[in-house]
Amino acid sequence: MNYSWLGVLKAGLGGNQSWTPAWPDQEPREGYDVVIIGGGGHGLATAYYLARDFPGKKVAVLEKGYIGGGNTGRNTTIVRSNYLWDEAADLYEHALKLWEDLSEELDYNVMFSQRGVYNLGHSLQDMRDIERRVNANQLNGIDAEVVSTTELKQRIPIMETGAHTRYPVLGASFQPRGGVARHDAVAWGFARAAAARGVDIIQNCEVHALDIEAGRIRGLDTSRGYIRAGQVGSVAAGHSSVIAAMAGLRLPLESHPLQAFVSEPMKPVLHTVVMSNGVHGYVSQSDKGDLVIGAGIDSYSGYSQRGSPHLIDHAAAAILQLFPVFSRAKINRQWGGIVDVCPDACPIISPTPVEGLYFNCGWGTGGFKATPGSGHVFAHTIGQDSPHPLALPFHLDRFTTGALIDEHGAAGVAH
Amino acid sequence: MFLITCPYCGEAREEQEFSYAGEALIKRAPLDSSDAEWGDYLFNRNNTKGPTLEQWQHTLGCRKLFMVERNNVTNDILAIKTFESLRSDS
Ligand SMILES: Cc1cc2nc3c(=O)[nH]c(=O)nc-3n(C[C@H](O)[C@H](O)[C@H](O)COP(=O)(O)OP(=O)(O)OC[C@H]3O[C@@H](n4cnc5c(N)ncnc54)[C@H](O)[C@@H]3O)c2cc1C
Ligand SMILES: [Zn+2]
Numbered sequence: 089m090n091y092s093w094l095g096v097l098k099a100g101l102g103g104n105q106s107w108t109p110a111w112p113d114q115e116p117r118e119g120y121d122v123v124i125i126g127g128g129g130h131g132l133a134t135a136y137y138l139a140r141d142f143p144g145k146k147v148a149v150l151e152k153g154y155i156g157g158g159n160t161g162r163n164t165t166i167v168r169s170n171y172l173w174d175e176a177a178d179l180y181e182h183a184l185k186l187w188e189d190l191s192e193e194l195d196y197n198v199m200f201s202q203r204g205v206y207n208l209g210h211s212l213q214d215m216r217d218i219e220r221r222v223n224a225n226q227l228n229g230i231d232a233e234v235v236s237t238t239e240l241k242q243r244i245p246i247m248e249t250g251a252h253t254r255y256p257v258l259g260a261s262f263q264p265r266g267g268v269a270r271h272d273a274v275a276w277g278f279a280r281a282a283a284a285r286g287v288d289i290i291q292n293c294e295v296h297a298l299d300i301e302a303g304r305i306r307g308l309d310t311s312r313g314y315i316r317a318g319q320v321g322s323v324a325a326g327h328s329s330v331i332a333a334m335a336g337l338r339l340p341l342e343s344h345p346l347q348a349f350v351s352e353p354m355k356p357v358l359h360t361v362v363m364s365n366g367v368h369g370y371v372s373q374s375d376k377g378d379l380v381i382g383a384g385i386d387s388y389s390g391y392s393q394r395g396s397p398h399l400i401d402h403a404a405a406a407i408l409q410l411f412p413v414f415s416r417a418k419i420n421r422q423w424g425g426i427v428d429v430c431p432d433a434c435p436i437i438s439p440t441p442v443e444g445l446y447f448n449c450g451w452g453t454g455g456f457k458a459t460p461g462s463g464h465v466f467a468h469t470i471g472q473d474s475p476h477p478l479a480l481p482f483h484l485d486r487f488t489t490g491a492l493i494d495e496h497g498a499a500g501v502a503h
Numbered sequence: 504m505f506l507i508t509c510p511y512c513g514e515a516r517e518e519q520e521f522s523y524a525g526e527a528l529i530k531r532a533p534l535d536s537s538d539a540e541w542g543d544y545l546f547n548r549n550n551t552k553g554p555t556l557e558q559w560q561h562t563l564g565c566r567k568l569f570m571v572e573r574n575n576v577t578n579d580i581l582a583i584k585t586f587e588s589l590r591s592d593s
């Protein structure tokens with residue numbers, strides 16, 4: 089069923105009884121050409137682009153819980169592409185271009201809102217890094233500008249930029265095409281569009297073991313039985329090392345808790361996204377009206393999906409310094425996810441020593457913004473059994489050759 | 504949030520007083536190792552789910568490093584060991 093305003097009108101007149109499920113809940117079949125582990129945004133996007141660009145292949149997505157129940161449904165939805173190094177900038181800009189047409193492509197409103205993203209600088213060194221990154225972005229054809237404190241004060245009047253604050257705001261980088269999207273809609277939109285092209289989306293199906301014979305993947309043992317597979321793509325975010333261990337592999341990843349929280353819904357007060365690596369907090373206001381605030385990762389690794397309260401405290405304090413006007417907003421909910429952090433703060437999109445087994449992981453605290461691009465290049469990596477040119481620099485080999493892509497700090501990679 | 508008892512100071516204190524210092528007992532690769540072995544030593548981690556042996560430093564206390572066995576799903580502390588205890592084992 090295609091969605092349209094006429095359809096909404098008709099269904100509305102009929103008391104909304106005619107809607108069918110957006111995608112069918114499938115039973116696993118005996119085998120597939122490609123099995124994707126992980127029904128987050130990245131896994132579902134991979135399945136969608138596989139089905140679109142390699143129509144002959146029978147594809148399934150296995151999700152241990154419900155789709156979008158991992159980091160996809162837990163993140164603060166900031167989208168931008170202003171990364172420092174060419175390799176990363178190319179990959180995230182590829183994703184940003186896909187975001188711009190995504191609602192149309194999927195026939196599903198992902199509520200992508202290009203309201204711009206500011207990264208604040210609080211010291212001379214911050215400002216030097218910002219200028220360097222803005223110049224690099226412009227050389228790569230990515231929209232970026234340096235904004236002065238005076239200009240910031242005019243654009244975001246409720247922000248405290250005064251020189252008397254503990255961490256004065258000395259300026260910012262701005263990417264006008266950055267913004268936010270509705271995270272659940274991204275998972276649902278990709279699921280629906282993938283299912284419409286024949287992908288089986290199988291929820292409550294946990295992968296327990298990988299069947300590998302003579303160095304080649306044969307299938308998977310799951311909580312819903314054995315499934316044969318020609319190729320397997322693991323897109324399990326925080327659980328990627330667990331899947332890798334099933335193949336006897338070790339990855340350069342550490343899983344950490346990462347938390348966020350939202351306030352009660354309010355009338356529109358903040359029209360853009362403000363991030364600060366210096367004071368460690370960032371904020372935007374959702375279309376529903378809640379302030380969406382993200383914290384830093386817990387220093388310790390783990391899979392508890394909940395972090396320590398002092399990080400929430402710290403992020404709240406940072407945001408209140410920047411926006412004293414929020415001091416009486418009540419916090420509604422707080423939660424955590426498990427992020428897979430890579431030593432160079434860049435993802436891994438790669439074949440492995442096991443034939444037919446591929447990994448897409450290591451997006452850490454900042455992979456939501458890459459969802460369509462990540463799925464697209466990973467689908468091509470699997471479909472053609474050879475890395476997509478944009479994915480090539482993100483090969484696992486870089487941890488042997490030393491060709492890391494150091495996006496730490498330089499790109500304000502928090503999210 | 505959890506409490507850790509420093510084996511040197513002997514008191515249960517908030518995790519914030521300590522710094523997490525990664526997986527314990529990672530063996531340094533020999534200098535004549537291949538690039539693959541060196542990369543594995545430098546970057547790859549077990550990143551196990553469940554009970555893990557890790558290093559913590561009592562940064563805001565005695566500043567000593569020791570080992571904590573922690574279930575990283577529940578954050579239950581299962582055991583606390585000093586590096587000296589390893590030496591007396593061998
Ligand atoms: C609090 C928070 C804030 C964030 N903010 C931002 C932000 O503002 N901008 C941004 O770009 N990024 C942000 N991120 C990061 C972003 O959420 C992730 O990088 C991204 O969602 C990863 O997508 P994914 O599809 O790989 O992961 P997920 O959505 O986590 O999907 C992985 C799926 O794999 C499943 N799985 C795991 N093991 C198995 C198994 N054995 N069998 C079957 N299924 C399995 C899981 O259940 C899960 O659904 C944030 C993350 C968090 C936690
Ligand atoms: Zn101590």
